Amino acid sequence: xxxxxxxxxxxxxxxxEAEVGAVLDEVIADVNLQYRMRRYQMIGEAMRNELxxxxxxxxxxxxxxxxxxxxxxxxxxxxxxxxxxxxxxLIARSWFRPLAxxxxxxxxxxxTVALWQPLQIRDGLSNxxxxxxxxxxxxxxxxxxxxxxxxxxxxxxxxxxxxxxxENGSPVLQQxxxxxxxxxxxxxxxxxxxxxxxxxxxxxxQQ
Amino acid sequence: xxxxxxxxTQSLRRLDRLPRLAVGLILAVLVSAPAxxxxxxxxxxxxxxxxxxxxxQGNFVYLHDxxxxxxxxxxxxxxxxxxxxxxxxxxxxxxxIRDNQNLTCIWPSSxxxxxxxxxxxxxxxxxxxxxIVRLEKxxxxxxxxxxxxxxxxxxxxxIKPRDQYRYGMKFWINEDNGLMMKSSLLDENxxxxxxxxxxxxxxxxxxxxxxxxxMPPIDDNFTLVRYHSGDSSRSFAADNAWQxxxxxxxxxxxxxxxxxIPGSDDYVQQMVYTDGLASLSVFIEKKTSLAQSGLxxxxxxxxxxxxxxxxxxxxxGEVPAITVQQMAESVTYQSP
Amino acid sequence: xxxxxxxxxxxxxxxxxDTAAFDILVQKYQHKxxxxxxxxxxxxxxxxxIAQDAFIKSFKAINSFRGDSQxxxxxxxxxxxxxxxxxxxxxRKSPGYTVDVEDAEHFEGESGLKEYATPENQLLTxxxxxxxxxxxxRLPEDLKSAITLRELDGLSYEEIAQxxxxxxxxxxxxxxxxxDVIDKELRPLLE
Numbered sequence: 236x237x238x239x240x241x242x243x244x245x246x247x248x249x250x251x252e253a254e255v256g257a258v259l260d261e262v263i264a265d266v267n268l269q270y271r272m273r274r275y276q277m278i279g280e281a282m283r284n285e286l287x288x289x290x291x292x293x294x295x296x297x298x299x300x301x302x303x304x305x306x307x308x309x310x311x312x313x314x315x316x317x318x319x320x321x322x323x324x325l326i327a328r329s330w331f332r333p334l335a336x337x338x339x340x341x342x343x344x345x346x347t348v349a350l351w352q353p354l355q356i357r358d359g360l361s362n363x364x365x366x367x368x369x370x371x372x373x374x375x376x377x378x379x380x381x382x383x384x385x386x387x388x389x390x391x392x393x394x395x396x397x398x399x400x401x402e403n404g405s406p407v408l409q410q411x412x413x414x415x416x417x418x419x420x421x422x423x424x425x426x427x428x429x430x431x432x433x434x435x436x437x438x439x440x441q442q
Numbered sequence: 443x444x445x446x447x448x449x450x451t452q453s454l455r456r457l458d459r460l461p462r463l464a465v466g467l468i469l470a471v472l473v474s475a476p477a478x479x480x481x482x483x484x485x486x487x488x489x490x491x492x493x494x495x496x497x498x499q500g501n502f503v504y505l506h507d508x509x510x511x512x513x514x515x516x517x518x519x520x521x522x523x524x525x526x527x528x529x530x531x532x533x534x535x536x537x538x539i540r541d542n543q544n545l546t547c548i549w550p551s552s553x554x555x556x557x558x559x560x561x562x563x564x565x566x567x568x569x570x571x572x573x574i575v576r577l578e579k580x581x582x583x584x585x586x587x588x589x590x591x592x593x594x595x596x597x598x599x600x601i602k603p604r605d606q607y608r609y610g611m612k613f614w615i616n617e618d619n620g621l622m623m624k625s626s627l628l629d630e631n632x633x634x635x636x637x638x639x640x641x642x643x644x645x646x647x648x649x650x651x652x653x654x655x656x657m658p659p660i661d662d663n664f665t666l667v668r669y670h671s672g673d674s675s676r677s678f679a680a681d682n683a684w685q686x687x688x689x690x691x692x693x694x695x696x697x698x699x700x701x702x703i704p705g706s707d708d709y710v711q712q713m714v715y716t717d718g719l720a721s722l723s724v725f726i727e728k729k730t731s732l733a734q735s736g737l738x739x740x741x742x743x744x745x746x747x748x749x750x751x752x753x754x755x756x757x758x759g760e761v762p763a764i765t766v767q768q769m770a771e772s773v774t775y776q777s778p
Numbered sequence: 779x780x781x782x783x784x785x786x787x788x789x790x791x792x793x794x795x796d797t798a799a800f801d802i803l804v805q806k807y808q809h810k811x812x813x814x815x816x817x818x819x820x821x822x823x824x825x826x827x828i829a830q831d832a833f834i835k836s837f838k839a840i841n842s843f844r845g846d847s848q849x850x851x852x853x854x855x856x857x858x859x860x861x862x863x864x865x866x867x868x869x870r871k872s873p874g875y876t877v878d879v880e881d882a883e884h885f886e887g888e889s890g891l892k893e894y895a896t897p898e899n900q901l902l903t904x905x906x907x908x909x910x911x912x913x914x915x916r917l918p919e920d921l922k923s924a925i926t927l928r929e930l931d932g933l934s935y936e937e938i939a940q941x942x943x944x945x946x947x948x949x950x951x952x953x954x955x956x957x958d959v960i961d962k963e964l965r966p967l968l969e
Contacts, residue, residue, distance in 0.1 A: 244954040248928065249783045250935055252950070259787055263798050271961065273805050274968060278960050279929040280809055281910040284535040284550075287812045290903050291826060292968065294812070295804040298833045302797070305834060399745075400507075401738035412738060412745055415758050418712060419723040501931050510923045512930035531930045533911055551904060641931040 243268060247275055482583035482599045485615050492620030495519050500592075500643030501531070506636040506741030518646065577718040580604050580692040589614055591623040592640050601719070606630050607690040607765045608720040609742060619645065627742045630762065635742040681711055684726050687772040690765055692717040715759075715769065722759025724769055729754045737763055746770040785849040792840050800840070804833050807850060811857045818861035828864050832857035905967055913960040924949055925956035 239261060245253035246262075262268045280286045399409045499516040512531035518524065528538045539546040547556040586598040596614040603610050610628035615621070624639040681700060693715045700711045710727040729752050738745045745758040746766040750773060757770040791799035808829070815828045836856045843852050914922055920942070927933045927941060935953075939946040 240958060241950075241954045244957050245950060246784055248935065248953070250950065251783075253783070255783050255787045259784075259791070259799070259802075262802065263796075269802070269805065270968070272802075274961050274964050275957050276806060277809075277906060278910055278925075278957060278964065281907045282914070282926070282929045283531065284907075285809060285813065286903050286906060287809050287816065288903060289822060290809075290906070292902075294808050294826065294829070295801060298804050298808075298830050299797075299801050301830060301834055302800070302837050306838065399738045399740050401736065408734060409738075412740075412756070412758065415723065415725050415745070415756055416740075416743060418725075419714070419721075419758055503927070503931060508919055510919075510926055512926055532914075532926070534907075551907065641927075641933060641937075 239265075239268060240271060243272055244275060247272065247279075482585050482601075485585070485597055485599050485620075486583070486601075486613065488620040489613060489615045489622050492616075493517070493622055494524065496619065496621065497646035498621060498643060499646055500640045502638055502640040502643075504636075504638050505634070516646075576692075580608065580717055581610075581719060586612070588617070592642055594618070594623060594643070596623050603630075605691065606762060607692075607768075608717060608761055609635070611719070614639075616643075627760065629742075681726075683776050684711060684713075685774055685776060686713070686715075686724070686769065687774055688768075689715060689772065690717075690768055693722075693769075696721070720759065720761050720765075722757055722761050722766060722769060724773060725756045725758065726753055726773070728752065737767065739763065748773070751775045782848065786845065789840065789843060789845070789849055792837070793843075797837075800837055803849070803853075807853060808833075810850070811853065814854060814857050815861045818858075818865055824864070828861050829857065831864075832860040835860060902967070906964065909963050909967055910960055913963045914956075917956055917959060921952050921956040921959070924952035925960075928953050 239258075242253060242258045243262065246255060246258045262272060277286065399412050401409070497518045499514070501512065501514045504511045504513055514529045514531060516527040518526070524541070526540045528540075530536045534552065535550050537548045537550075539548070544557050548554070580603065582602045582604060584600050584602070586600045589596050589598055591614045595617045597617055599613045599615060601611040601613075610632065612624075612626040612628065612634075613622055614624035616623050621643060622640075623643065625637070626634040627636045629635050686695075694717075696714045696716045698711065698713045700709055708728045710725055713724045713726075715722055715724070729749055735747050735749050738747070742760050743758065744761060744763045744766045745756055746763070746769075748755045748770045753775075755770050755773045757766040759766060785803070788799045788803050792803070811832055812825060812829045815825050815832070819825045819828060832853070836853050839856070843849065914925065917925070923942060924938060927938045928935075933941065935946050935949045938949045938953075942949065
């Protein structure tokens, strides 16, 4: 099985050692390999932030059902196994698992925003013209809500300061160093290319 | 083009739909014309011009502390100024959009938005000092030859420090258009402590026919965590009682600011020092219970904290540890 | 390295009557197509329907695909046109509610994200991301670098071998091992 999985990985990357025809035969015949292929695909999509905002895991089943209905084709299932041996539909599974995970995450949330945690909470907008992304939306938001407290919902649990190497450094102290570094980057000129920007933007990609 | 590139293009187009193609083309012609560049400094100057004046988009990796992170940058220049969008491709999706006025940080998955003031002088990816003669007292610049990065031919410029108070640098500069393809910050042994390398880079060619944007549009479900009120960049008169007795050779005070900054309850004084290439800041604020002296580092950035006169003194910058320590230790308070 | 070999083989099989191969193509491109359609239509159920229509149209037209472009480019055009046609048709049906098709990519319905997806589906997306990122963070550095260079930067195995200064066989193995480790954490979510 291990060998098949490794071939699947090569197939996804179009590596010339993938033996495309032979591996595809195996994938089409083995529903578990198809599921694995989808998960491998999702790994890349998650990393590139290409997952849809919401995932419908029955989507492809619905497409194939419509194709069967509309074309009258005597289409096989992707897997040539009978329906009875296929795993139960994915659609009903696992919705409660993410809910539980989210609850745990939220309860201990120290989130990425810590770097930018505000101490100056404003009651409203200034007259500054906004020219950044989705300015109208931001203007609308600003009229409705501004929050500076703990961030209640995030599935990304991060300690934004732990990447500083220091002895006995508390997260608060590390956040302070982050804030200093942001201000240093903002107010100093540099000939270091993109490194300062990358350093700041990369804060919350680190543990 | 991968969809992540398309995503950046799309969102930037939404940022500003003003025509920029013509401007971009003119600038591209001006900047990317074959240069007769025969010295290291000529190449660095060309690189600086290209990074600021060309519109480009690319993916790069950022290597530090044995960590590898993927990022994407889109940079636009038109008659109205520069716009820059940086996306961290690791961890929680995060994008930073900077234009002439605002610095906008967006966390799409947790639906947070922060809008801060953008400081113009931080925009320039490469700042070229005016005083080259002075610079050459502390650095030696040389051409190291040619190399290929992201399948493009580059010229390598090496900037070597003449003492232990600053880092060295290497730039791999695209021979055709002057864009920086790779840069390294080098420690005293010549080892790279931080590196940035493009794995793909292209000049922006105007409107693409259609693009995918996997980032959700900002809507009412987003929370505005902070919005600057316009005065967050206001600086108050500095407290001149704080002085530095001695600084490593070549460093001079470039600016001093006193203001409130996020993360601090009280006013913070910031003194920015530079030798023309390297820079560091000294932050002074009232000591808190958490303040603790000592050295910290993150990649090439070093910080040294010292407690003096019930204040916490922090020197921080992209310089060796010895430099931040010496700077912090030379701070004195002279009562008026 | 791209997706030519796999896609070409799948398309060839579909064209020769193997519909099961089309299922693999749907599974492979469903998220890209849904994301694309989502740029036009913010309502989740409409978005799903249009994406389904696009796949069905492409299935019906697959014999006209000659391989002059990549399969995804071809599919992408069909999906974009399906979405534009949908918007145009909806505008015609609803007086006072018009959308310029040329501006469709900038169009955001009044509903924004609120109607975009069910909370459960959104949570699943978030949970998948969280699981994947968490697993990546725990990977050994060599595996993490290999999978990052492949998936984020799109480097070929040859290029990764150069960057990491190791044989290409090692790259193949590292990328597979990285996927295998991440998959072990991801699988329980989807089963």
